[in-house]
Amino acid sequence: MLLLGCHLKRAPHKVLCSFCAGMGKLQSKLKHSTYKYSRPDEIIEERTQTKACLEYSPAHVDTVSVVAALNSDLCVSGGRDKTVVAYNWKTGNVVKRFKGHEREITKIACIHKSSQFFSASRDRMVMMWDLHDPSQPRQQFSGHAMVVTGLAVSPDSSQLCTGSRDNTLLLWDVGTGQCAERASVSRNLVTHLCWVPQEPYILQTSEDKTIRLWDSRGLQVAHVFPAKQHIQTYCEVSEDGHKCISCSNGFGGEGCEATLWDLRQTRNRICEYKGHFQTVASCVFLPRALALMPVIATSSHDCKVKIWNQDTGACLFTLSLDGSGPLTSLAVGDTVSLLCASFSRGIHLLRVEGDPGLQLREVAAF
Numbered sequence: 001m002l003l004l005g006c007h008l009k010r011a012p013h014k015v016l017c018s019f020c021a022g023m024g025k026l027q028s029k030l031k032h033s034t035y036k037y038s039r040p041d042e043i044i045e046e047r048t049q050t051k052a053c054l055e056y057s058p059a060h061v062d063t064v065s066v067v068a069a070l071n072s073d074l075c076v077s078g079g080r081d082k083t084v085v086a087y088n089w090k091t092g093n094v095v096k097r098f099k100g101h102e103r104e105i106t107k108i109a110c111i112h113k114s115s116q117f118f119s120a121s122r123d124r125m126v127m128m129w130d131l132h133d134p135s136q137p138r139q140q141f142s143g144h145a146m147v148v149t150g151l152a153v154s155p156d157s158s159q160l161c162t163g164s165r166d167n168t169l170l171l172w173d174v175g176t177g178q179c180a181e182r183a184s185v186s187r188n189l190v191t192h193l194c195w196v197p198q199e200p201y202i203l204q205t206s207e208d209k210t211i212r213l214w215d216s217r218g219l220q221v222a223h224v225f226p227a228k229q230h231i232q233t234y235c236e237v238s239e240d241g242h243k244c245i246s247c248s249n250g251f252g253g254e255g256c257e258a259t260l261w262d263l264r265q266t267r268n269r270i271c272e273y274k275g276h277f278q279t280v281a282s283c284v285f286l287p288r289a290l291a292l293m294p295v296i297a298t299s300s301h302d303c304k305v306k307i308w309n310q311d312t313g314a315c316l317f318t319l320s321l322d323g324s325g326p327l328t329s330l331a332v333g334d335t336v337s338l339l340c341a342s343f344s345r346g347i348h349l350l351r352v353e354g355d356p357g358l359q360l361r362e363v364a365a366f
Helices: none
Strands: 027-038 044-055 064-069 074-079 083-088 093-099 105-110 116-121 125-130 139-142 148-153 159-164 168-173 179-184 190-195 201-206 211-215 220-224 232-237 243-248 258-262 269-273 280-285 295-300 304-309 315-320 327-334 337-342 347-353 359-365
Touching (some): 125 148
Parallel strands (some): 148 190
Antiparallel strands (some): 074 083, 148 159
């Protein structure tokens, strides 16, 4: 049974209901969490909260590398156990396990409003799965010489772009499984890919500290953003396709930031978000309904998830997932929920609350 991290003495297990066996052996623990809250008068308060935190049956038996939302109830995750798992995070049940990769899962990409998704692995393979099919891959994509570290699906789901530490990007026809385009840039060790909504462009971060915008029509570099001082680990594009965020690696507060960029004509750097003390591994735009101002969230190897004012760069809230180890991936579950994968404690379900102020609370782990 997974435990949410806590540096205080843990309360004993308490079974919540008689149908726990059908609910993934749902249990509750009293948990003390320390967090920082930015008051309207800009004074930072440190508070301690005691909440009942649900614990579901674990999705994985080892480190979780990536989590992505398939729909408002289900997420898909992968990790060191070489298994892709579809999980209902609202009920605490494993929906299906998919086995086929020979090494750690590195990336997951879901097809919007579909039961289909893709997984990438250190075995250099990409596999396409369907929730409603038998637990065998519907399609396999083989073409990289090293670990696959980037995965992005086109808005119409007809194309798949993959990237690797072998310095190459490949563009695939999803229907046939054939490679349509190949591009290579020296020292371009890909760390992440995402497709710009309703556009033919693909955003890519790299270990060479740059962010590239690729045109999928011929798979050519359309723009290179000004290089950062540290490796860029991840990128995310806003729903309207006007902005993107990238994350930096780092240690001791050097680097460790997220950066907001304009994807329109100017393509300038808009804002930076500084406050983490180790590598920022993931970042997401949060739904606009959550707050009066636009907000983003970041997760880091420092075990912290932060919420930021997108426009000003001010940190609005910090939640520390003590004992989780490095936080590896972050995904929006629904309008008020975040899914956060971790090195040591599985996947954390976080709830965004707006009273008083904008807050983040752990509600479950699996």
